[in-house]
Amino acid sequence: MMRFWPFLVFMVLAIFLYVGLGLNPHEVPSPLINKPAPAFSLSQLHDPAKQFSSQDMKGKVWLLNVWASWCVSCREEHPILMDLARRNVLPIIGLDYKDKNEDGEAWLRNGGDPYTLVATDKEGRVGIDYGVYGVPETYLIDKQGVIRYKQIGAVTHQSLQEKILPLIAELQAK
Amino acid sequence: MKHLLILLICLLPTFSYAGEAKDLAEDPVLEKRMVGLAEKLRCLVCQNESLASSRSELANDLRREVREQMNKGKSDQEIIDYLVSKYGDFVLFDPPMKRYTLLLWYGPFALLLIGLVGLVIQLRKRKNEISEASLSDEDAKRASAMLNTPKDSQT
Numbered sequence: 001m002m003r004f005w006p007f008l009v010f011m012v013l014a015i016f017l018y019v020g021l022g023l024n025p026h027e028v029p030s031p032l033i034n035k036p037a038p039a040f041s042l043s044q045l046h047d048p049a050k051q052f053s054s055q056d057m058k059g060k061v062w063l064l065n066v067w068a069s070w071c072v073s074c075r076e077e078h079p080i081l082m083d084l085a086r087r088n089v090l091p092i093i094g095l096d097y098k099d100k101n102e103d104g105e106a107w108l109r110n111g112g113d114p115y116t117l118v119a120t121d122k123e124g125r126v127g128i129d130y131g132v133y134g135v136p137e138t139y140l141i142d143k144q145g146v147i148r149y150k151q152i153g154a155v156t157h158q159s160l161q162e163k164i165l166p167l168i169a170e171l172q173a174k
Numbered sequence: 175m176k177h178l179l180i181l182l183i184c185l186l187p188t189f190s191y192a193g194e195a196k197d198l199a200e201d202p203v204l205e206k207r208m209v210g211l212a213e214k215l216r217c218l219v220c221q222n223e224s225l226a227s228s229r230s231e232l233a234n235d236l237r238r239e240v241r242e243q244m245n246k247g248k249s250d251q252e253i254i255d256y257l258v259s260k261y262g263d264f265v266l267f268d269p270p271m272k273r274y275t276l277l278l279w280y281g282p283f284a285l286l287l288i289g290l291v292g293l294v295i296q297l298r299k300r301k302n303e304i305s306e307a308s309l310s311d312e313d314a315k316r317a318s319a320m321l322n323t324p325k326d327s328q329t
Contacts, residue, residue: 025221031262098231124235131260133218133232 030131030150037064037141038129045096045104045118052093052119057141061171062091063164064139065115065155066127068099069107071135077154078111084160085114090168094118097127097135140164142171208241211250215257216265224267 041053065081067074085092094115096104101120108118121127130139140149149167151159209226215236217228225233225240236257243253257265269275309317 028218028262028264031259124232125239128235128239128260131262133261 026134027152028133030147030152032131032139032147033150035147037139037145037147038126039145040119040121040126040129042095042119042121042126045094045101045108045120048101048120052117054145057091057093058145059143060091061143061168062093062141064093064095064130064141066095066097066121066130066132066135066137066139068097068135069103070099071097073154074136075111077136077156078114080155080157080160081114082112084155084164089165090172091116095126096120097132098122098124138164140167140171143174204241204244207250208237208244211240211253212237214267215254216267218261218265225265 037054039054041051041055044050044052063084067077081092092115094117096118098121104118104120108115119126124132130137134152136151136154138151138155139147142148148171149163151164155164212226213224215225217223217225217230217233217236219230219232220228223233225236240253240257243256248256254266263270263272269278271279
């Protein structure tokens with residue numbers, strides 16, 4: 001028995017290291033899940049004179065997608081958001097994060113616009129309120145204005161099918 | 175004229191330095207307090223850097239946020255609580271003592287204890303394995319006889 005000990009210890013270590021390899025250190029669990037979404041009011045991208053207020057979305061299940069024209073992964077995510085927009089299941093609000101209006105508008109003109117509405121966070125203050133640390137980030141917010149899901153990094157087909165869509169259906173049925 | 179020009183050129187860096195430092199010097203006390211706090215906080219983008227040393231955009235914004243909250247008269251603890259509520263415990267370089275961090279805090283001591291117990295068990299076991307070699311009287315006599323015999327008479 002005694003001589004198996006080193007092997008056992010080695011196996012435990014190996015398992016820990018193996019699991020550790022699979023974790024993404026950039027996926028920090030958000031403390032905002034199941035907390036009320038911070039309220040904000042920002043000017044709109046297409047019509048800067050108009051404001052968008054998060055209060056307007058009360059009573060609806062909605063998606064808040066933080067993006068920017070300078071963000072590379074947003075390009076990867078874009079077709080998936082377009083697909084979601086075509087399904088027409090919920091309003092998708094874009095938050096153009098630390099971007100110039102003309103860059104953001106050009107980006108949407110060229111690639112297509114999946115958003116119901118886009119608000120602009122030029123100084124990144126709302127971003128801080130939402131704990132944004134890497135764009136893109138996506139929040140699913142329920143009818144009561146509570147954050148139910150956060151996607152860090154690009155939304156993928158997999159996360160859309162397996163997590164976001166089922167959760168939308170569940171939250172809308174409530 | 176030439177010397178004056180050289181002198182002026184030599185002085186140029188001091189001018190540019192003064193220009194750069196101006197922003198920080200606006201309120202040196204607050205800036206010092208901000209840096210002191212930011213050193214305890216992690217930059218979420220470049221995770222092994224502190225908020226004080228990181229040059230990322232987000233770190234810049236967060237430093238601005240900390241500065242503003244300090245200007246509003248918030249205490250360091252209030253600012254830390256605010257950032258933790260947004261980014262989680264991960265922003266703290268010093269992880270707080272919580273149920274799920276118990277292993278982190280006490281794990282090394284537990285390992286040390288396990289090692290010590292293992293060592294004691296091992297040493298005790300070894301002690302039992304080594305039996306005192308006992309010599310009967312007869313053997314002792316033989317041995318001393320052999321040892322005391324002059325070398326040339328042994329053969």
